[in-house]
Amino acid sequence: MLLTLDIGNTTTTIGLFDGDNLVETWSIASEKHRSEDEIGILLINLLKIHNYEDKVDSACLCSVVVCLTERYKNALKRYLGIEPFVVSNKTTNLLNYCVDYPEEVGADRIVNAFAAYSIYKKTCIVVDMGTATSFDIVRGNGDFLGGIICAGMKIQAESLKKFTSKLPLIKIEAPQNAIGANTIDAMLSGIVRGHACMIDGLIKECEKELGEKAVIIATGGYSDMVAEYMNRKFDSINPNITLEGLKIVYDAHVLPV
Numbered sequence: 001m002l003l004t005l006d007i008g009n010t011t012t013t014i015g016l017f018d019g020d021n022l023v024e025t026w027s028i029a030s031e032k033h034r035s036e037d038e039i040g041i042l043l044i045n046l047l048k049i050h051n052y053e054d055k056v057d058s059a060c061l062c063s064v065v066v067c068l069t070e071r072y073k074n075a076l077k078r079y080l081g082i083e084p085f086v087v088s089n090k091t092t093n094l095l096n097y098c099v100d101y102p103e104e105v106g107a108d109r110i111v112n113a114f115a116a117y118s119i120y121k122k123t124c125i126v127v128d129m130g131t132a133t134s135f136d137i138v139r140g141n142g143d144f145l146g147g148i149i150c151a152g153m154k155i156q157a158e159s160l161k162k163f164t165s166k167l168p169l170i171k172i173e174a175p176q177n178a179i180g181a182n183t184i185d186a187m188l189s190g191i192v193r194g195h196a197c198m199i200d201g202l203i204k205e206c207e208k209e210l211g212e213k214a215v216i217i218a219t220g221g222y223s224d225m226v227a228e229y230m231n232r233k234f235d236s237i238n239p240n241i242t243l244e245g246l247k248i249v250y251d252a253h254v255l256p257v
Contacts (some may be wrong), residue, residue: 115245
């Protein structure tokens with residue numbers, strides 16, 4: 001069985017594949033002070049819940065948190081006896097990096113772009129709504145063109161609280177109206193509806209530069225909520241595209257032909 005790990009700034013998402021089937025997913029905090037031993041014990045306990053601890057024989061991970069990458073690698077080796085495949089532009093040559101500095105491209109963005117390319121074989125834009133909202137653009141021939149990085153909705157909410165004297169920290173939820181009749185509704189409209197308008201506009205600009213319509217894939221916890229307020233609907237909302245992409249990358253690099 002293959003364990004896949006997407007280590008993000010806020011959350012680490014873990015998937016377990018039995019063959020081609022994603023049989024389990026877990027989500028844990030990306031606690032930057034968590035030790036190698038804590039990570040190992042946590043992974044073992046997650047697997048023990050469903051009696052998988054002796055069945056996992058491989059792992060593939062992507063990480064945007066440098067301090068956690070090595071700890072997860074060591075924890076997988078020590079506690080599960082697995083040498084994980086770690087995705088980066090140096091280890092993954094399945095895309096043509098048509099960007100100025102390939103080494104700066106986040107591993108999660110590489111995985112998302114390659115997953116979209118592998119699944120659709122068409123020009124794709126992957127919109128990932130995590131801590132940041134990122135757009136990753138890949139053509140149908142495997143050219144990774146780069147993308148867009150914006151502040152995510154949670155960052156926007158926290159920034160409004162931090163940099164103003166009266167605005168509260170709010171829970172992100174769907175706004176009823178565009179015109180907020182109170183402070184919280186006004187903030188929700190600005191954050192959620194504003195995010196939808198931003199994504200609509202940026203997709204339009206990207207397609208103009210591409211010279212063609214793209215397949216638009218959304219992932220991340222807020223995808224369904226934001227989609228309700230968009231004019232250009234997503235072609236697909238796939239919360240597991242990064243985990244699926246990790247498996248696709250692993251199969252392409254590690255499994256024998």
